[in-house]
Amino acid sequence: MPGVSNFAKVRQDLSHHKEEAMDNLIVAKFGGSSLADAAQVRKVIDIVKGDPRRKVVVVSAPGKRFAGDSKMTDLLIANQVMLARERFAQIATALGIDVDTSDLCQMSGDLLVSSGEYYMGKILAKALDYTFVGASLLVRFKTGGILDMPATKVSCEQFRDLAKRGIVVPGFYGALPDGSVKIFSRGGSDITGSILAAILKASIYENWTDVSGVLMADPGVVENPRRIKTMTYREMRELAYAGAHVLHDEAVYPVRKAEIPINVRNTNDPADAGTWIVADEQLEESTSTAITGIAGRNNFSVIALEKAGMNAEVGFVWKLLDVLKKHCVRFEHMPSSIDSLSLVVDERELEGKLSFLEQDIRAACRPDLLEIERGLALVCVVGQSMAHKPGVLAKLAGALAKAGVNIHMIDQGSSEVSIIVGVENNDYEKAVRAIYKAFA
Ligand code: ASP
Secondary structure, eight states, X not given: OTTTTTHXXXXXXXXXXXXXXXXXXXXXXXXXXXXXXXXXXXXXXXXXXXXXXXXXXEEOOXXXXXXXXXXXXXXXXXXXXXXXXXXXXXXXXXXXXXXXXXXXXXXXXXXXXXXXXXXXXXHHHHHHTOEXXXXXXXOBBOTTSOBOHHHHHHHHHTTHHHHHHOEEEEOSEEEOTXXXXXXXXXXXXXXXXXXXXXXXXXXXXXXXXXXXXXXXXXXXXXXXXXXXXXXXXXXXXXXXXXXXXXXXXXXXXXXXXXXXXXXXXXXXXTTSOOEEEEOGGGOOOOOSOSOOEEEEEEEEEEEEEEOTTGGGOTTHHHHHHHHHHHTTOOOSBOOXXXXXXXXXXXXXXXXXXXXXXXXXXXXXXXXXXXXXXXXXXXXXXEOGGGTTOTTHHHHHHHHHHHTTOOOOEEEEOTTOSEEEEEEEGGGHHHHHHHHHHHHO
């Protein structure tokens, strides 16, 4: 079982917890593309050995080797156990390492899905001659599946001394109070790395991937977008939440609280400095662009309500949100005017619920008009330097108008860190390219 089989061995190495900061420790997390095959793993070994501070290594499961290939995690979700074992055997054999994956045949659920990280961790630990520490020993969830940070802290502290000598930890999962394995959401190894960096008080949290840092826009949409050299935690979280795939949005919190910089680096180009994600006060003055980055996604719905006198009706929004709560539907934005209000909701949230939700909203809020518009894309433009700068919105709207893109909704919080624009799904790429061209 991931995390437990090596426990006895690891325990012998434990010594008493010391409260000292590990100033010269780097937590280095390697994503699936960095571990897709033996050739990639060799690059990872060189990177780790290239800096003696890289003593805590967190791994994802092997990712895609070529377009159309499957990620290890997807093989495991599809219960393709033999294919998964074959891939691990290929990687291990090419590196001259023995790995016994026969337990995979008896696994199911989160235990099986997390075993891509588990066996990758085993292989890399042997290759580096670091100690393997299963994530069930470190990352703790409460019953119900919420991360239990205090318990995780207590567990991690016990490995502090071992960490100074070099450990490999599989990302993406932890243990529930009954000891069973629970996974994070997809891409969750980033969260594991961030938690470990925060608790062990690392000096840097390195996140190694297959691009040279965070790019200003999706390279699949914009040709050759500029790299962001430095950005703030808040900007990263906004971009990640909006759809930038480079880092899990929940990975920002732990290191942000501990004020540990994140350095996003490229395993295929380790000489490149990548992107630094830092606290506001550490941000270099941005001189070139008003915006930091653009991200977004398709497939949102707008639930639009109109009612004469809505502004005067005490508790109107409360009734609406109560219906959403009843159906467990989260919403992204709530633009409103005097007699109308819209909720922007990810369409995945509405699957199988839409007609019941509609009925209940009508009964609770008694709107004059209720319309549900599907097929909206949200484009999120992020940049702390947009704040207090006149003309940014005008430039953005002008660029979209010139490109023939109709704006369905627009939302800017008072912090002025991001502007969110709703456009039709079909206009999404055109909108991103137009905004990039106007600001980059
Ligand atoms: N292997 C998992 C996934 O594909 C977790 C991760 O890579 O962080 O989502």
